[in-house]
Structure formats: C-alpha cells, structure tokens
C-alpha cells in the first residue's frame with residue numbers, strides 16, 4: 001500500500017485529480033470507472049463542495065467492488081442478526097418483569113435492547129473476520145475500510161485498489177493505493193511531489 005497526499009489550497013475549488021487510463025486496482029486496460037466523492041466541508045452556491053475522483057477500473061475489478069457488500073455489510077447483518085437473536089431469549093428470561101400494567105413490557109424491551117447491542121458487537125466482529133479472510137481476493141485495502149457500524153461517520157471513501165480521505169485540519173486529501181505503479185502514475189499526472 002502506498003499513500004499520496006494532495007494539498008488542498010482552496011476548498012471551494014478543489015483540484016481535478018487525474019488517473020492513468022488503466023485499472024487502478026490491477027493495472028489492466030480501463031473499461032469503466034467508479035466514483036469517489038469527498039465532502040470538502042464548505043458550501044458554494046448553497047451546495048456542498050465535493051472533490052470528485054473518477055477511478056478507472058477494469059470490468060472484473062469494478063464487479064468485485066460492486067459485490068463488496070458480500071464481505072462487509074452482509075456478514076455484519078447476518079452475524080448481528082443471529083447473535084442478537086441468540087441473546088434475546090436468555091436476556092428476556094433474566095429480565096425482571098414489571099408488575100404494573102405500565103411496566104409489563106419491560107422484560108421484552110430490555111431483551112430487545114440487549115440483543116441489539118449484542119448484535120452490533122458480534123456483527124462487527126464477524127465482519128472484521130470475514131474482511132480479514134477476504135484480503136487475498138479483494139486486496140489489503142479491504143481491511144482498512146471502516147466497519148459498517150462506523151462507516152456512516154467517517155469522511156472517506158473506498159474502492160478496491162484505491163481509497164481517499166479528506167483530512168480537514170491539515171487540508172489534505174490522502175489517497176491510498178493498493179498498487180505502487182498506480183500511485184506513481186497518479187503522482188506524475190497530477191504533478192505531485194514524492195514525499
């Protein structure tokens with residue numbers, strides 16, 4: 001993995017970054033492209049300013065990327081559901097049941113809450129394990145993706161072969177490449193210095 005930092009001088013006019021005409025993941029001829037957009041955290045004409053990256057891909061890698069939920073979201077949901085359900089009945093059994101009409105549902109609500117927490121934790125653990133096992137197929141960047149539970153909170157975007165993140169405090173867009181050759185070409189095309 002190799003990282004390229006792009007300094008953002010004007011957040012309202014982020015640079016247009018170019019990629020070489022080959023799949024960013026495997027280096028084969030470009031057949032399609034997938035987009036990444038990063039929110040610059042500023043507005044222009046009432047809309048959020050986005051830095052858009054158009055990552056070239058071959059069809060094979062693009063399809064892999066489209067199927068990435070198989071090793072991220074789906075293990076999280078299935079793992080979370082199974083373990084959450086397994087926690088539900090024991091939690092219901094030990095929960096104190098209310099004795100007044102207002103508290104009758106307490107045990108049920110308590111068990112629901114416990115199974116939600118257990119589901120989120122075990123779903124994340126299973127997602128982590130599946131991702132680790134998927135490295136030979138999807139590349140090392142897969143393991144760097146935030147877990148589903150955190151992915152809504154982070155301002156970065158990942159594709160197989162390339163990921164990008166906006167570091168607000170430093171005004172830097174950090175682009176991480178799986179493959180050194182793609183990183184080198186990206187640096188050349190955008191006249192970026194080597195660190």
Ligand SMILES: [Zn+2]
Nearest residue numbers: 023026058061
């Ligand atoms: Zn490819």
